[in-house]
Amino acid sequence: MESLGSPTRLRIYRTLVRAGQTGLSVGTLQDCMGMAASTLSHHIRRLVDPGLVSQERVATTLICRAEYPVMRALIGYLADECCADEASAGCQTKISA
């Protein structure tokens, strides 16, 4: 959850989503984002660690891709645990009947 809490990382992730299955190299991403390579690398790791982004080596370049299943799981968690509907609100403790 903290991974996407940073505006910079959310932007990186969205950029990768828009790139689709093709993915983007770290270098291309750097051009898009306009930040130091080390900074970008730092943020990418924070997306790769929890599995939101995967990396694949192609010779000397690393291709990054958004991992939709992990994002879907996150969305599912939010929907289930953090967004009760009227039905679950009915599970509230109530005095007597």
Added chain:
Amino acid sequence: MESLGSPTRLRIYRTLVRAGQTGLSVGTLQDCMGMAASTLSHHIRRLVDPGLVSQERVATTLICRAEYPVMRALIGYLADECCADEASAGCQTKISA
């Protein structure tokens, strides 16, 4: 998005969701969370500002409630903008036809 990026705030929010429409007073929340009143107040503000939580005064106590519609909007945003399915992946730039 940053609002829920903090583990502490996510915990506060989830606690409020579980409390349902009844909500919880700041004081009760303080007992649950075990932190200084000022710290809690600080985090609550960061949930109230973006509208994730609403507050209602009842005499000297403030009742906090999770605002599901705002959360649903957030989930919708994530689903739409950040979690492309195969169909939208097909919108990728492709060379020729």
Added chain:
DNA sequence: CGCTTATTTCAACAATTGTCGAAATAAGGA
């Protein structure tokens, strides 16, 4: 092997966020 490109790691520092206790404010009751 030495060279080139691509990316990460390292070390330092800036900026933001989290935390707290003490004092201030809000609401109501004696």
Added chain:
DNA sequence: TCCTTATTTCGACAATTGTTGAAATAAGCG
């Protein structure tokens, strides 16, 4: 009005996160 309860604001400091340039590592090519 003065007192009590409930919460926020303030001021300070600790902890985490973000940022960078320089050096290290990875992969492949002459």
